[in-house]
Structure formats: structure tokens, C-alpha cells
Amino acid sequence: MKEIFAAAANELRNFARERNIAAEFTFHRGVSKLVRFANSGVSANTNEDTFSLDVDVTIGRAKGSFSITTSPKDIDGMKIALLRAAEIAKFAVPVSFERKIPILPERLPDDSNFDQRIESMTTADALDLVGQATDDLLSDGLSLAGMVSSGAIYEARANTLNNNLLYHAGTDANMELVITNDKEKWEIQSSQSAVRFSQFAPEELREEFALLLEQYKNKERMSVPVGEYEVVFGRDAIANLMNYFGWIGFNGRSLKHDMSFLREDDIGKQVFSPLLTVVDDPSFSDTYPYAFDASGIERQAFPLIREGVFQNFFWDKETVEEFGGEPTGHDVPSMSIAIGSGNTPVNALSDLLAAPREKDILYIPYLHYMGIVNAAKGIVTGSTRFGALYLKKDGSIAVPYNMRFTASLKDLFSNIKWISQRRAALNLTNLYGRRHPEAMLTPRFTCIEKVPITLANTSF
Amino acid sequence: MNSVYLPLLRDQLARLKESGADYADVRFHDYDESESLFFLQGELRGCEQNSKFGLGVRVLADGAWGFASASSLGDLDATFQRALRSAKEAAKCLERPISLAPRDVLENVRFKSPCKVDPFDIPLKEKIEFFKSVDEKLRKDFVKQRFLSYESEHRQIHFLDTEGSYGVREIVDIFAGMRVVGLDVDGLSQERTYNLTLDPRGTRGWELLRDPKCFLDHAERIVNELESVLSAPVCPKDVRSVILKPGIMFLQTHEVVGHALELDRILGYELSFAGGSFVRLQDFGNLRYGSDKMNVAADATLPNSPGSFGFDDDGVPCQNVTLIKNGILQSALTSRQTITEANEKAGMIIFEKSGASNRATDFTRPPIERMTNINILPGTDGTLEDIVKSTKKGIIMDGDRSWSIGSNREQFHFACEIGWLVEDGAITGIVRNPTYSSPTLPFWRSMSAVGNASTCELVQVANCGKGLPSQVMRLGHCVPVCRFDNVQIGL
Numbered sequence: 031m032k033e034i035f036a037a038a039a040n041e042l043r044n045f046a047r048e049r050n051i052a053a054e055f056t057f058h059r060g061v062s063k064l065v066r067f068a069n070s071g072v073s074a075n076t077n078e079d080t081f082s083l084d085v086d087v088t089i090g091r092a093k094g095s096f097s098i099t100t101s102p103k104d105i106d107g108m109k110i111a112l113l114r115a116a117e118i119a120k121f122a123v124p125v126s127f128e129r130k131i132p133i134l135p136e137r138l139p140d141d142s143n144f145d146q147r148i149e150s151m152t153t154a155d156a157l158d159l160v161g162q163a164t165d166d167l168l169s170d171g172l173s174l175a176g177m178v179s180s181g182a183i184y185e186a187r188a189n190t191l192n193n194n195l196l197y198h199a200g201t202d203a204n205m206e207l208v209i210t211n212d213k214e215k216w217e218i219q220s221s222q223s224a225v226r227f228s229q230f231a232p233e234e235l236r237e238e239f240a241l242l243l244e245q246y247k248n249k250e251r252m253s254v255p256v257g258e259y260e261v262v263f264g265r266d267a268i269a270n271l272m273n274y275f276g277w278i279g280f281n282g283r284s285l286k287h288d289m290s291f292l293r294e295d296d297i298g299k300q301v302f303s304p305l306l307t308v309v310d311d312p313s314f315s316d317t318y319p320y321a322f323d324a325s326g327i328e329r330q331a332f333p334l335i336r337e338g339v340f341q342n343f344f345w346d347k348e349t350v351e352e353f354g355g356e357p358t359g360h361d362v363p364s365m366s367i368a369i370g371s372g373n374t375p376v377n378a379l380s381d382l383l384a385a386p387r388e389k390d391i392l393y394i395p396y397l398h399y400m401g402i403v404n405a406a407k408g409i410v411t412g413s414t415r416f417g418a419l420y421l422k423k424d425g426s427i428a429v430p431y432n433m434r435f436t437a438s439l440k441d442l443f444s445n446i447k448w449i450s451q452r453r454a455a456l457n458l459t460n461l462y463g464r465r466h467p468e469a470m471l472t473p474r475f476t477c478i479e480k481v482p483i484t485l486a487n488t489s490f
Numbered sequence: 491m492n493s494v495y496l497p498l499l500r501d502q503l504a505r506l507k508e509s510g511a512d513y514a515d516v517r518f519h520d521y522d523e524s525e526s527l528f529f530l531q532g533e534l535r536g537c538e539q540n541s542k543f544g545l546g547v548r549v550l551a552d553g554a555w556g557f558a559s560a561s562s563l564g565d566l567d568a569t570f571q572r573a574l575r576s577a578k579e580a581a582k583c584l585e586r587p588i589s590l591a592p593r594d595v596l597e598n599v600r601f602k603s604p605c606k607v608d609p610f611d612i613p614l615k616e617k618i619e620f621f622k623s624v625d626e627k628l629r630k631d632f633v634k635q636r637f638l639s640y641e642s643e644h645r646q647i648h649f650l651d652t653e654g655s656y657g658v659r660e661i662v663d664i665f666a667g668m669r670v671v672g673l674d675v676d677g678l679s680q681e682r683t684y685n686l687t688l689d690p691r692g693t694r695g696w697e698l699l700r701d702p703k704c705f706l707d708h709a710e711r712i713v714n715e716l717e718s719v720l721s722a723p724v725c726p727k728d729v730r731s732v733i734l735k736p737g738i739m740f741l742q743t744h745e746v747v748g749h750a751l752e753l754d755r756i757l758g759y760e761l762s763f764a765g766g767s768f769v770r771l772q773d774f775g776n777l778r779y780g781s782d783k784m785n786v787a788a789d790a791t792l793p794n795s796p797g798s799f800g801f802d803d804d805g806v807p808c809q810n811v812t813l814i815k816n817g818i819l820q821s822a823l824t825s826r827q828t829i830t831e832a833n834e835k836a837g838m839i840i841f842e843k844s845g846a847s848n849r850a851t852d853f854t855r856p857p858i859e860r861m862t863n864i865n866i867l868p869g870t871d872g873t874l875e876d877i878v879k880s881t882k883k884g885i886i887m888d889g890d891r892s893w894s895i896g897s898n899r900e901q902f903h904f905a906c907e908i909g910w911l912v913e914d915g916a917i918t919g920i921v922r923n924p925t926y927s928s929p930t931l932p933f934w935r936s937m938s939a940v941g942n943a944s945t946c947e948l949v950q951v952a953n954c955g956k957g958l959p960s961q962v963m964r965l966g967h968c969v970p971v972c973r974f975d976n977v978q979i980g981l
């Protein structure tokens with residue numbers, strides 16, 4: 031694909047230069063396959079191959095953008111896109127700050143996380159993985175739902191300032207399965223993210239499902255009394271919570287727009303539990319990292335929270351152009367967030383169930399449909415879903431109906447009691463629009479005290 | 491029929507039939523343009539146009555679906571055959587073969603959104619000047635951030651299937667919004683928003699923005715309301731009557747009526763992502779969803795709304811379906827596939843025919859059940875003033891700030907932008923950070939007042955998300971002011 035992008039970039043650059051147009055080009059091709067399961071069958075088996083080109087034309091401080099979704103061979107269409115972006119830029123009103131097209135450095139192709147085996151995954155591969163992950167488990171009114179999603183992206187950036195081309199390609203895959211009991215209306219879930227096909231270990235999913243099913247089939251169901259609880263969050267739940275930091279916490283743009291619960295004077299302060307360390311680190315290959323950002327800035331480990339002390343906001347190019355400062359290499363479709371591991375040897379669900387407990391605790395593996403109640407205070411709300419457990423002090427286990435919690439992120443991450451030793455990547459790729467894989471490295475379990483449960487359902 | 495590609499597509503469909511497809515359809519976007527503008531502090535920050543071209547092919551073979559899409563028509567064979575192959579491979583893992591309910595063939599049907607002035611015919615300069623004039627109205631010392639957004643689409647979609655259908659839809663949509671943000675007495679941000687609403691009997695071109703009543707005049711109102719919120723006390727923690735204006739009533743309807751009544755959710759097709767529904771097949775015709783005052787329709791025959799589109803992606807003409815009558819559940823949002831399965835599972839005919847709710851966001855996705863216009867029918871309880879007068883202890887709320895809903899839509903939590911406390915039939919003051927939450931059925935059963943038609947607004951939704959691979963959808967909600975009793979607020 032690199033050669034096709036390079037040839038198109040050459041032609042477009044020349045076409046632009048002949049007309050004195052200062053332009054930036056972003057090429058994207060996404061090849062996607064998704065096998066979806068519902069009611070124990072394949073409910074959708076989809077394939078997508080979409081190519082698009084974004085053109086940004088800058089005239090002084092004014093910018094015009096045009097995107098075209100077409101065939102990668104449609105050079106004429108791309109030239110029209112360039113002319114239309116130039117036309118828009120002519121009429122666009124200049125902004126109050128300096129806008130600069132970046133001088134793209136020479137960089138080696140960033141395609142080391144590309145696995146041919148994932149790129150060519152078939153329906154049969156998906157059926158095989160799912161078969162192994164649920165082998166012998168789907169009886170007694172249980173059904174299978176979920177998906178196996180796989181694909182590849184090919185991206186390139188170029189502009190009229192020089193002849194360099196930044197190229198990025200990668201593959202990604204995610205198996206996210208749900209076992210449902212249609213009669214009782216409960217569901218349990220487990221997932222696995224992969225950069226390489228060989229990373230899939232369906233037997234691990236099976237083991238977790240088997241253990242959860244034992245609880246869900248046999249244990250007492252209950253509505254948990256509303257109040258404060260010690261909660262052990264699973265990796266999906268903790269990733270979901272940490273994801274809000276990228277939006278209303280660490281993000282310099284949100285800070286400047288009064289939409290961040292972290293402030294400039296929080297830098298260097300002990301804002302969170304000393305057990306919490308968070309870094310954006312592209313050296314973790316499981317996070318679908320970018321080696322450089324859209325301006326060609328080399329991405330390096332970027333500390334966000336160190337032992338509870340807030341370290342840094344990250345800054346994108348446009349925010350820096352407007353408010354000053356230095357860009358931090360964060361003009362990327364996805365970051366490589368990693369939450370530091372702890373030293374508690376609770377690394378599998380079986381460990382958690384077997385661990386002695388001083389009080390009643392909740393296990394919440396997954397949060398559904400979170401909402402920001404108040405961005406400036408970092409207050410979020412969400413409901414539990416998929417496999418929560420009520421682990422009682424006396425050693426017994428019950429299955430709680432879904433609950434809602436409403437809490438501030440600052441409070442939650444200040445009250446960490448312990449973190450597992452083991453971490454794994456959790457796939458966060460959203461499957462709307464253009465393919466852009468994303469994953470976060472999260473501890474297996476994170477125990478947080480004083481979590482306010484504000485509503486508890488009285489049935490499934 | 492002006493596309494040179496149509497004979498090629500017909501040819502491919504015929505070949506699919508020969509190769510063992512039971513049914514196939516293709517959606518071909520030969521013209522698909524969109525434009526978006528974004529202003530921050532009166533500055534044009536984003537100015538983008540987009541042009542798309544491509545097709546999506548859906549094949550039913552051996553009882554299973556396969557789907558393939560491409561942004562290139564260079565290798566039609568490959569795309570059509572990939573869809574067929576995917577169906578056959580999917581059929582190897584199937585509990586119940588899919589079959590489609592019968593419907594009449596679409597014979598050369600043409601649908602066009604009502605639009606007087608195509609937004610794409612308006613010069614960019616005029617658009618920018620218009621939004622700058624709106625921004626002027628938002629400029630006040632206490633307004634820290636001013637946001638304006640605009641998005642329009644104009645697309646032509648050809649639909650062909652192996653049953654001989656052909657139809658083409660020319661769809662124009664226009665969305666515009668304004669938002670002001672200020673810091674309250676505690677230094678925390680508060681916001682007030684207005685999004686362009688439609689006249690369900692009118693048109694939806696640039697003419698809407700030229701009419702000050704539709705957009706510009708709301709600028710002053712939201713700025714004044716923001717100013718009041720900034721110094722207002724915090725919403726109390728209490729249980730009282732909640733009076734919802736259309737700016738939040740639409741979302742209340744969307745989240746726990748619309749989504750809960752999508753038949754694919756009820757049948758378990760979204761359990762691994764968007765979620766299920768507390769509604770069961772045996773509930774149709776029986777379940778008391780709300781009080782006697784609750785009447786809900788899925789009306790895709792409204793002349794002017796993104797939830798009206800001529801025919802759905804099953805090729806079934808749009809309809810007006812009664813979902814809830816006098817509080818009792820009647821029907822759902824349905825498609826050719828799901829009604830067959832639901833009737834079979836229930837062992838009786840619940841759904842006579844498809845309600846034409848099967849839609850895809852664009853050619854890259856297969857269709858799934860989506861809302862059309864999910865409307866609360868107006869009631870007999872007068873105007874907002876009348877409803878306030880008859881309220882002992884309540885709170886009026888407006889503006890959707892956050893929403894979070896249980897996975898089976900059985901409970902919810904909403905945060906709004908502004909609240910007005912009501913005591914003994916009169917408004918006594920404004921509060922900030924108003925929130926309310928409740929289990930779903932007790933909430934609708936406590937519906938104690940429904941405003942008349944003069945209180946109704948048609949609110950557009952541009953970003954309803956669902957499905958894997960995921961898709962956003964555009965739709966509408968025509969809703970009046972409504973009151974609900976004994977609701978938890980301030981959590």
C-alpha cells in the first residue's frame with residue numbers, strides 16, 4: 031500500500047505546487063472483517079474495504095478541508111478534492127493564531143505491528159476461536175453472543191513542504207464474547223485483544239467463563255443495598271473509567287476549555303492514590319502504538335501520573351498553536367495508555383474468589399453506558415453489566431442485579447486499595463467510521479474503596 | 491434512474507441468485523456529500539466537506555447473512571462474491587435459519603426530503619456570515635466559551651434487490667447547534683445548548699436558518715438562561731414531580747422507549763454491545779408501560795424529519811406504527827427478518843408486517859432496526875403554564891447534559907442543563923446541576939400530565955449509536971412537555 035500512497039502523494043504534491051496551494055494529505059485505507067454472534071449463531075458476517083483521502087489546504091491563517099471516500103486509484107477524484115479544499119480555504123475566515131503546516135521529518139515506515147495472519151483472518155478462524163472459547167459451555171438455555179473483529183489499517187501523511195511520507199500500517203483483532211441466559215436475562219462477558227494471531231488464547235476465555243457460569247448458575251441472586259462498597263473492578267471497567275482521563279483529565283485542550291477536572295496547579299501534586307501510575311507509552315506493542323504523530327514528532331513514554339502525583343497534560347498541535355507551549359506528540363488517533371501494575375497476587379478470577387476478605391465486596395468487571403454528570407468535577411455515572419459478583423465476608427458468593435454508581439474520578443482513583451501484579455491489553459477500538467485500533471494496558475483487577483452505589487435493580 | 495452502474499448491479503444480483511443466494515440487495519451511493527462547520531469563540535475552526543462513493547451488498551444464503559462493502563466499483567465481482575461467500579460461511583454456525591417476511595416489490599419508488607433551498611447551493615461565505623451573526627448574540631462577559639456547529643448532508647441512494655425492487659432516495663439533512671459555557675459561583679463550568687428543531691410539516695433546507703424563529707432567536711434565550719444558572723443554587727436532593735421540556739423529553743423517549751422497543755434488541759441481537767430490553771415478546775398487547783396518558787407512535791410518515799425516508803433498507807415503505815396506546819404496549823420497531831423470528835418464537839402472530847425500521851448508516855454497514863420518529867402524542871393538559879399551575883412540588887428541566895441507561899433500558903440517569911423549582915403551582919427559582927434518575931416502568935406509569943400540541947417540538951437526533959460494526963443514525967422525536975410524579979432528583 032505504501033507505494034500506492036507514495037505515488038498518489040507525489041502526483042498530488044506536484045499538482046498542488048503547480049497551483050501554489052499549500053496542502054496536507056492524509057491517506058487511510060481500512061480493511062475490516064467482523065463476525066457477529068447472537069442467539070448462538072452468526073448474525074452478521076461483514077467485510078469492508080474503504081479508502082479515503084483528507085486534504086487540508088492552508089492559506090495564511092485560514093484552512094479548508096475536504097475528504098473523499100473513493101477508490102485508491104481515483105487520482106482524478108483526489109485532485110478534485112484538493113481543488114475543493116483550496117476553494118473552501120479561500121472563503122474560510124482566518125483564525126486569531128498562527129497555523130503552521132508541519133515540516134515532516136524523514137521516518138522509517140511504522141509497520142512493525144503488522145501481522146499477515148490477522149490481516150487474512152477468515153470466518154473459519156473466527157468460528158474456530160469462538161468454538162474453543164465456549165467449548166461445552168453452551169447448554170441449559172445459554173446462548174452465545176459477541177464478535178470477532180479483525181482488520182488492517184494503512185495510513186500515510188504528506189504535505190507540499192517537502193517530499194517525505196510518514197507511513198503507518200498495523201493489524202488488530204479482538205474477540206469479545208458474551209454468554210447469555212435469555213430466560214433470566216443475565217449475561218457474562220470476556221474478551222481478548224491481539225496484535226498477532228498467535229496471541230489469542232481461547233482457553234483462557236473458556237476458563238473464565240466456566241468459573242463465572244458456576245456462580246451465575248448456582249448462587250443466590252440479590253439486590254444489593256444502596257450504599258458505599260469496596261469494589262474490585264475488572265480490566266474492562268477500569269479501562270472505561272481511565273478512558274475519561276484522556277477526555278476530561280489529561281487533555282490540555284479540555285483544560286483550556288474549562289472541561290477538565292484536573293487543573294494546571296495540580297501538576298506535581300499528590301492528587302491520586304500512591305498506588306496509581308499511568309503512562310502513555312508507545313513501546314507497549316499491544317496498544318497498537320504509533321511511532322510518530324501526525325506532525326512526525328517521535329512518540330516517547332509520556333508520564334501522566336506517577337505514584338499518584340499528577341505529571342503532565344498532553345498537548346495537540348492546534349491547542350499549542352492557540353495557547354502556546356510545546357506539542358507533546360499527541361496528534362494521534364489513539365494513545366498507548368498503560369496503568370501500572372501493583373503487587374497483589376490476585377491475577378485470575380479464581381484468585382479473587384479464593385482470597386480471604388475482611389468485609390463484603392463487589393466485583394464489577396464491566397461498566398455499561400457511562401455518562402459525564404459534571405466534567406469540571408470529574409463526576410461520572412454508569413451501570414454494572416456482565417458478570418458482577420457479590421463476594422461476602424463469610425466466604426459465600428451471590429450474584430447481584432445490575433447497579434448504578436455515581437462518583438468523581440478523583441475520589442475513585444484516590445481510594446485504590448490494591449492492584450494486581452498482572453496486566454493485559456484491553457481492546458478499546460470503536461467500530462464506528464474509519465478503522466482506528468486502540469487498546470489500553472490495564473491491571474487484571476483494581477480494588478477501590480468507598481464506591482457509592484446509588485441505585486440497585488430488583489431483577490435482571 | 492440516472493446511474494450508468496445500475497445495469498451492472500442488476501447483473502451482479504442475478505449472478506448471486508444463480509450462485510445460490512436466496513435473496514440479495516445492494517445499496518449504491520452515487521452521490522453522497524456532507525459539509526460541516528465548527529466555530530469556537532466566533533472563529534471558524536473547522537470547515538470540512540466530504541464526498542463518498544461506494545456500495546454495500548447484503549446476501550441471504552443457506553439461511554444466513556453475508557455483507558460486503560467497497561468504496562470502489564472497480565472489482566464488483568469480488569465485492570458481490572465476498573458477500574455471498576460470507577453468507578455461506580456464516581451458515582455453518584446457525585441456530586435458526588433466517589427468513590424474510592413477505593412484502594410488495596418496490597416499483598421504481600422515488601423519495602426526496604422536503605427542502606426548499608439545498609444547503610449545498612448556499613455559498614460558504616453566506617454560511618460563515620450567518621453563523622458570525624449568531625455568535626454576536628452569544629457574546630457576553632459571563633460566556634467563557636461559545637460553540638456553533640453546522641452539518642448538512644445530501645445523498646442519493648439506489649436500492650435494488652433480487653425480488654425485482656428498485657427505489658432511490660434523495661435525502662437532505664441539516665443540523666445546527668449553539669452552546670454557551672460559563673463558570674458558576676464555584677468556578678465550575680455550566681452550559682446551555684440549543685439545537686435546530688424542525689417543523690414536522692415544513693421543509694429542511696437552508697431556509698430554516700434564514701428564519702430567525704428557528705435558530706437565531708434562541709441565542710438570546712440560552713445566554714440569559716446560562717446567566718441565571720451560574721449563580722443559582724445547586725439542585726436539591728429530593729423526590730418530586732419532574733416536568734420535562736422537549737429539550738430533555740426527546741432523550742427520555744429515545745433512551746427508554748425507542749431503544750427498548752427495537753425488536754432486534756428484544757430478540758437478543760444486541761446483547762453483546764448496545765444491550766437488551768426489559769420488554770419480552772409476551773408483553774405486546776399486555777404490558778402497562780405507562781399511565782393512561784402515554785401514547786407513543788413510530789411515525790416515519792411525518793413529512794419532514796430525518797426519521798422519514800420513504801422506504802427502509804429492506805425496501806419496505808415507511809409507516810406510522812402505534813407503539814403504546816393509553817399506556818399499554820402495542821408494537822415495536824421491526825424489520826422483515828425480526829418479525830418472522832418473533833412470531834415464530836412467540837408461537838403467534840404479534841407483528842402482521844414489517845414496520846420498515848431497518849436502516850444502515852451508509853453503504854459500509856448492513857441495516858439493523860433503527861428508530862424512525864418516536865413521538866409522544868400530545869395530550870389534553872394544556873400548556874407548560876397550565877401544567878406548572880397544577881403542580882404542588884416539582885421541578886422543570888431542560889437540556890440534555892449527560893445520559894446513562896441500564897443495559898436492558900430498565901433504569902436511567904439524566905443530567906440536565908437547567909432546572910426551575912415549582913412550589914404550589916408557581917416557579918420559585920432556578921437551580922443548577924439538575925439530575926433525575928429512576929427505574930423505567932415506574933417512571934412512565936407516574937406520567938401525570940401531557941402538554942397539548944402547542945408544547946410539541948420535533949427534535950432531531952444525529953448521533954444515535956448501535957450495532958457491530960457500529961453505526962450512527964439520524965432520526966427524530968416529536969414530543970410535548972410532560973410531567974412525571976415522585977421522581978428522585980439531585981443524585
Ligand SMILES: [Zn+2]
Binds near residue numbers: 749953954
Ligand atoms: Zn440512541
